[in-house]
Amino acid sequence: LLLLREYIRRKYSVPRARVGAQTTGAYTDVFLTGILPTVLYADIESLYPSIMLNRAIEPVTDELGVFQTLLRELTTRRLEEKRAVQSSSDPEDKANHDSLQSSLKILINSFYGYLGYPRGLFNDYNQADEVARAGQELLKDIIKQVELHNGQVIEVDTDGFFALAPDNVIGEEQEAIFVEKISSSLPEGIRLLHAGRYKKMLSYKKKNYALLDYEDRLTIRGSSLTSRSLERFARNFIQLSINCLLQEDLLGLHNLYVSFVKEIENHRWEAADFSRTDTIRDTFETYESEIKENKRKPAAAYEVARRSGLVLKPGDRVSYYVTGTQSGVKIAENSRLSLEWDPNFPDENTAYYLDRLNESAKKFEVFFEPHDFKKVFSTEDLFGFTADGIQLVSQRVAFPEEAPPIDEDGPEFGIWIDESGL
Numbered sequence: 001l002l003l004l005r006e007y008i009r010r011k012y013s014v015p016r017a018r019v020g021a022q023t024t025g026a027y028t029d030v031f032l033t034g035i036l037p038t039v040l041y042a043d044i045e046s047l048y049p050s051i052m053l054n055r056a057i058e059p060v061t062d063e064l065g066v067f068q069t070l071l072r073e074l075t076t077r078r079l080e081e082k083r084a085v086q087s088s089s090d091p092e093d094k095a096n097h098d099s100l101q102s103s104l105k106i107l108i109n110s111f112y113g114y115l116g117y118p119r120g121l122f123n124d125y126n127q128a129d130e131v132a133r134a135g136q137e138l139l140k141d142i143i144k145q146v147e148l149h150n151g152q153v154i155e156v157d158t159d160g161f162f163a164l165a166p167d168n169v170i171g172e173e174q175e176a177i178f179v180e181k182i183s184s185s186l187p188e189g190i191r192l193l194h195a196g197r198y199k200k201m202l203s204y205k206k207k208n209y210a211l212l213d214y215e216d217r218l219t220i221r222g223s224s225l226t227s228r229s230l231e232r233f234a235r236n237f238i239q240l241s242i243n244c245l246l247q248e249d250l251l252g253l254h255n256l257y258v259s260f261v262k263e264i265e266n267h268r269w270e271a272a273d274f275s276r277t278d279t280i281r282d283t284f285e286t287y288e289s290e291i292k293e294n295k296r297k298p299a300a301a302y303e304v305a306r307r308s309g310l311v312l313k314p315g316d317r318v319s320y321y322v323t324g325t326q327s328g329v330k331i332a333e334n335s336r337l338s339l340e341w342d343p344n345f346p347d348e349n350t351a352y353y354l355d356r357l358n359e360s361a362k363k364f365e366v367f368f369e370p371h372d373f374k375k376v377f378s379t380e381d382l383f384g385f386t387a388d389g390i391q392l393v394s395q396r397v398a399f400p401e402e403a404p405p406i407d408e409d410g411p412e413f414g415i416w417i418d419e420s421g422l
Helices: 002-009 047-054 066-087 091-115 125-148 172-184 232-246 250-265 284-292 300-308 350-367 370-376
Strands: 032-045 152-157 160-164 191-205 208-212 218-221 276-279 317-322 335-337
Touching: 002 066, 032 047, 032 152, 032 172, 032 350, 047 066, 047 091, 047 125, 066 091, 091 125, 125 152, 125 160, 125 172, 152 191, 160 191, 172 191, 191 232, 191 350, 208 232, 218 232, 232 250, 232 350, 250 350, 250 370, 276 300, 284 300, 300 317, 300 335, 350 370
Parallel strands: none
Antiparallel strands: 032 160, 032 191, 152 160, 191 208, 208 218, 276 317, 317 335
């Protein structure tokens, strides 16, 4: 709209959107997995906007040069707002400046996405690829600089990176100096900020991790670790398990697993703990028509509603649980409304929910040797559980100099194997 407004104001012809596709994706990768101590986070300040400004990248159809003018002006304004945040002593004023700089950041970052937007009148896939390639080169250079200074990058993307600082870098002040050293080696306009430090990090896979800060606050990121599709008991189990792992409390982790097994077997929970909630997207007429035409499979939410005599419309939500006695049941055929569950006569499928618990536990398999994993996540305590001899496993899963940029949403995919075959 900003581009279009200026072209209309100048009474200049507007180009058509170009047809094509972007071929180069953003660089994101993970190099270390495991429970890692003393982790720092460095923010790469406005990577793509800085690249576009430094290299004067703009759509080839922008004959008036509005793209660059807007980007430079908005970036300048954002930096002014950031300085105002730092200099202001009034909390309300500080919050206002921070909200504005955050909004400007989103707008500025959208300039890159706009280049590859199919419906954008001034889109330019070649220029979008140029920005992405330059970003890959810069990120690889940052990784190289960290390694040259005896640090280790854990995970990197276009927003920033997590790293293990060199052994001689101790404390927040020295971490900030370390980040500044790396920043000073980068091209003009590309700046790193020491944006976080953590007592422990659980590095699971790309864009999936958990952080424990120095005030013991836990942050979990990534749908592979915890997802809205999981039942509440599974989400709780995963969160509590992650906390045990970050505290390296393996006895607590084992006891946690055993307690959840007993709660499931003895029905010591509420319907909300094991229910799932789905949103009705289509009318029943559409659903039934698509079932007859083999365009979709039966869905539990619709079938539960049908059996209970509910009249639903798109947008309504249905909460249900799984019944039966075998873990491999067809959910659409073996489910009931959560409101129908009676704690005095529980009929939830215990075998199914124990399987769901074990699926959740299996996420942590990567942090253990196989025999240790079976020992921790087991209820067989004939001789009593002891964590003696159990070591958490950390491993390098990729090498920065070998692993190419892989965008999970882009055209390239890959699996990288290290020397040990992991």
